[in-house]
Amino acid sequence: MAQVGLKEVSKVYPGGIAAVRNVSLEVGDGEFVVLVGPSGCGKSTTLRMIAGLEEVTEGEISIGGRVVNEVPPKDRDIAMVFQNYALYPHMTVYNNMAFGLKLRRYPKAEIDQRVREAARVLEIEELLNRKPKALSGGERQRVALGRAIVRNPQVFLFDEPLSNLDAMLRVQMRAEIEKLHTRLGTTMIYVTHDQVEAMTMGDRIVVMLDGVVQQISTPSELYQKPVNRFVAGFIGSPPMxxxxxxxxxxxxxxxxxxxxxxxxxxxxxxxxxxxxxxxxxxxxxxxxxxxxxxxxxxxxxxxxxxxxxxxxxxxxxxxxxxxxxxxxxxxxxxxxxxxxxxxxxxxxxxxxxxxxxxxxxxxxxxxx
Ligand SMILES: Nc1ncnc2c1ncn2[C@@H]1O[C@H](COP(=O)(O)OP(=O)(O)OP(=O)(O)O)[C@@H](O)[C@H]1O
Ligand SMILES: [Mg+2]
Structure with missing residues (x-):
């Protein structure tokens, strides 16, 4: 578990695209923070900089009190879950979940114990021998979560992990992730463009627009005291x-x-x-x-x-x-x-x- 800090972080992509501008954010140890905003506002870029998948142009990112700007992704002790699951198609569910641990040369017995425990928590024990193509969307999403859980990371990063699921399953998986958070107590940063998802899941919500943080608040404060017209219109359905x-x-x-x-x-x-x-x-x-x-x-x-x-x-x-x-x-x-x-x-x-x-x-x- 760890705090995550962003200090005046900016990202300019080649070609001069300013995707993230001067973002400062403190995520507490064990906190569940949601980044929300319209398409292109810089959510994924922010998350990818925390993960180390994208270089920081300016500013400082720290995890657990350690500045990680120069630390490669694999040494940041984070696990990321993506929208498209990114499962290995030729591997069984078991091996998909075990793969990251094998790479890190964990002992076989420990890998087995971690994979089975994660499978139990996610209720996918019966699926361990199947390949991804023989799974439903919801089941694949669980495997992707399982692959993150077995790592026992300090921080979970989620980038729209539920947007490929139908409405009902999305609500169900939302609850699963919240339960997971309660159970593991791990710091989680979750990206979505869905304000309902943000409102129901986040301890705190970061609303972004055009690479700029508009407001960082609890869901109720965001709803009752939006700081500007954009936040007021973005949060709430039907809109204000x-x-x-x-x-x-x-x-x-x-x-x-x-x-x-x-x-x-x-x-x-x-x-x-x-x-x-x-x-x-x-x-x-x-x-x-x-x-x-x-x-x-x-x-x-x-x-x-x-x-x-x-x-x-x-x-x-x-x-x-x-x-x-x-x-x-x-x-x-x-x-x-x-x-x-x-x-x-x-x-x-x-x-x-x-x-x-x-x-x-x-x-x-x-x-x-
Ligand atoms: N590799 C890249 N090179 C150049 N520009 C990029 C790159 N990745 C993203 N961008 C631009 O940076 C801005 C922010 O993109 P980002 O992917 O962070 O947005 P987002 O909030 O995650 O949007 P979405 O909800 O559509 O996923 C956009 O204008 C996008 O076009
Ligand atoms: Mg994105």
Missing amino acids: NFLEGRLKSEQGTLRFTSDMGDVALDVHDSHRAALEAHAGQGVLMGIRPEDLLENATQTPVPGRSLTATVEMVEPLGAETYLYLSVDGHSITGRVHADVLPQVASTHVIDLDLSKAHYFDASTGEAIL
């Missing part, structure tokens, strides 16, 4: 709604008015102090779909309700997604399963404005 507009002070009330149409919403008392200084300025208001509430009497409350045209209704059983149009703005609501309005009808929706987010219109930085 955004309205462009400005703050205006009118007769003692601080009010948000949208640029398009004439949505006017009162700033919640608890936000007023923080927002007052921004009166007269352009802001982006954000409200999550679950903070749209059905107005039971369909009577608009000035400053708090929206009158929306229903464009689409998605009943999901446990809840309903409403796709609404409000004065030319598209807004998504996530409401009680019983709320099933007619398409093209108008519908009054209240907003829980105590949950609203506000961002600087020009920088996208959170104001609250």
Whole structure:
């Protein structure tokens, strides 16, 4: 087990592609940290630099307190699991798992003991004599995990290990990896572009965009206090709604008015102090779909309700997604399963404005 530290790490690929810019990160001993962000944001590059598969252009990487910039991958005491499993097709499951240990000249008895123990943990004991092509995707993924586990590394690195699996199996394997983490207590760094995966698995989450870390937080803090517009829109499904507009002070009330149409919403008392200084300025208001509430009497409350045209209704059983149009703005609501309005009808929706987010219109930085 070990801490992993990145100090102002950058990677510029040949051709001048700046894939990772000035990333600093401390992963605690035994922690499960998830790197998440859209395609091309530098997640794999970051992970591959930790593994030693990619050279660091600038900055310092340490594992267990030791700077490893110049240490070759095989001496870093890490194990990596990839998306495509990278199993050896001509070897049995047993040999796939044993291979790395044989290379390192472990005694035969110890190899056997480690492989069988990993197979037991992953429930693949019956598969040990099969070749990869005779396995399902989920089984192959388990073997890839097994190959990492037998090494008993200080750190596990995962690069989208579940993205080749179907939705159900992915949820199951997610739980397996979490159990594995609890059981082994080993430091894990996990890359995914799936924010749901990140939210459910990580002790902490690192959100990246264009090679730059946007925010490092626990899942709940990331959800409740996104530091900028990008994080706010990236985390959460369906995504947060955004309205462009400005703050205006009118007769003692601080009010948000949208640029398009004439949505006017009162700033919640608890936000007023923080927002007052921004009166007269352009802001982006954000409200999550679950903070749209059905107005039971369909009577608009000035400053708090929206009158929306229903464009689409998605009943999901446990809840309903409403796709609404409000004065030319598209807004998504996530409401009680019983709320099933007619398409093209108008519908009054209240907003829980105590949950609203506000961002600087020009920088996208959170104001609250
Ligand atoms: N070997 C390489 N040579 C040049 N550019 C590269 C190389 N590998 C990656 N890049 C570029 O670096 C940037 C980051 O790539 P990276 O693979 O780290 O992204 P990612 O976040 O893992 O994306 P994905 O979710 O698609 O896997 C991209 O712009 C990519 O095109
Ligand atoms: Mg990648």
